Amino acid sequence: MQLNKKQSWFIGLDGGGTKTKAALCDSAGRIVGLAEGEGSNPLSRPWEQVRETLQVLMEQVCRRAGVGADEVAGVFLGLAGADRPQVKAWIEDAFLPVWGERLHIDNDAVAALYSGTWGSPGIVLIAGTGSIAYAVAKDGRRHRVGGWGYLLGDEGSGYDLGRQTVVAVLRAWDGRGEQTLLSELLLRHYGIEQPDQFIARFYSSPNPRKELAEASVLAEQAAASGDPLAIRLIQQAADSLGELVETCRTRAGQDLPVVLAGGLLAADTLLRRQLLRSSRYPVVIPEAPPVAGCLAAALLRVNLPVDKQVKARLAAWETDGVEEDTHDGELA
Template sequence: MQLNNTRNWFIGIDGGGTKTEAAICDSSGSVQGRAAGDGSNPLSRPWPEVEETLRALVGEVCRQAGADPGEVQGLFLGMAGADRPEVRTRVEEAFRPSWGERLHIDNDALAALYAGTWGAPGIVLIAGTGSIAYAVTADGQRHRAGGWGYLLGDEGSGFDLGRQAVISVLRAWDGRGEPTELSELVTGHFGIDRPDQLIARVYGTSNPRKMLAEASVLVESAARAGDAVAARLIKQAAASLLELAESCRARAGSDLPVVLAGGMLAADTLLRRCLLESARFEVRRPQAAPVAGCLAAAMMRAGLPMDEQVRAGLAVLQTDGVEEDAHGGELA
């Protein structure tokens, strides 16, 4: 849609390990373009490919809005791994020459938080493929708990839940664990005849983390069917996520609201229900997709208020149902 040149444009990019999303809006919060591309985590993908993805998405949303990049007042990149100096340096070197002070770079957890608080202080609890709790206080201090990746953490995440499901099936096969409906679901999901064939399927894939995370949906199915093992796994995952949130709240030193984010908590899952039943703090659900939080951050850094009109405009950017696994362990 072609617009006149009197508007101030803002671009937000939510970049994660498997998916990157961009959107453009004007100073009233009216969204005029949205596009998605490949993952843009510099820690898990070659930088030239990441840079190409980011530039292509900026160009695409500008094209949709009829905006010249020179008219964009703020470009906010919410990227996995942005806390690391080497990541920030690469982004700065690639985009600062042409964007100057209009460029803003921050952790993608901030985008998920702002999608639930519109820039106000709070904690975001993310459970996607990985898991993390990330706080921003009223005076701008940052605190985190978890997010150490699948080898060192990610408790309560999709990866963790899927891994525990496969372990339960193998324990049942060995006779060390109780029978579970997960056995049939897991063998069917992986296309094998017996659980002992799992070793070749899991260790033989190039991305076991993603493979096991995708199996997490089987736990939900089994638990809804009344399987006791699956129900325990969900309670265990919820307890781990609550521990992350409580730890982050203790570090932040204030009674901040907790925003739920990530594919494991975005939908009305048994995991989310279990977490909500046990939570002893204020819980908020995101009002929009994380890319809306990126736009909010871009506008706020330009000094614009997040008034009701702006929030309503950005809220049209709802999640598209794709698993939000860009967050969590990718932040380590």
């Protein structure tokens, strides 16, 4: 695609199961608009809700930056499940009439990968609400391991660790499992008096997957306090994530760097430390969030360089005085 003189702006959207981040930058990587909304995984939310979320976020970042749609040279949507034919067809039907050849669609794993490799080959290990290992090899071939969703997989994810945490508390309440500090932490966190109230709390929740994922933070707290059961849960999660990476490396057949992404690995968590201790491969901890990887992908799609200066600008997106626009109510 050839740029015209008027088109010098780029939109990136990083859409996962629980939230979506959008950003707008110029051709030099300077970010001038940010927005955040609900999750945009079409496999876990109704498509019409996802479509509205994406549309509103694109409008928000343009409005915030004072940029018209006709001034945008590229839009990169990195969405969970977007590499599946049916999902890609939904996205194209909704947005191709507006954006045409400026629209680029890919899996959100690619966005997370590019936040660490800036377009170079590699493997990304994502442990957020869900989990997946995703490789883009040197020959362009792709390999994915895991990412089967909370009903069929997501081992080592926030959901999986959070669910195991709640299950451990319920087993202790029943007398089937050992007593654990997790019981006290979970009751306080959810504001309930005893574990049998978890039934009403989770089964009536509009998003039980997200609520259970939040419990993974309590496993970290309990493990840091020396709780033996919580320590085992963290180790189990690290082993599961390590298995995803090792399997993906075997399938790719190449010595590729591994980028760590997702809420459980972006910070210096006990889970990340355990994973790093057992790793036998080069690890990259990104300085930029996945939405910056989306912007890098948008620039690369029109053959603009992502050089050292552009990388620095994209990586500094949170410290350049750009305020986030988080009007979640507009997305309901």
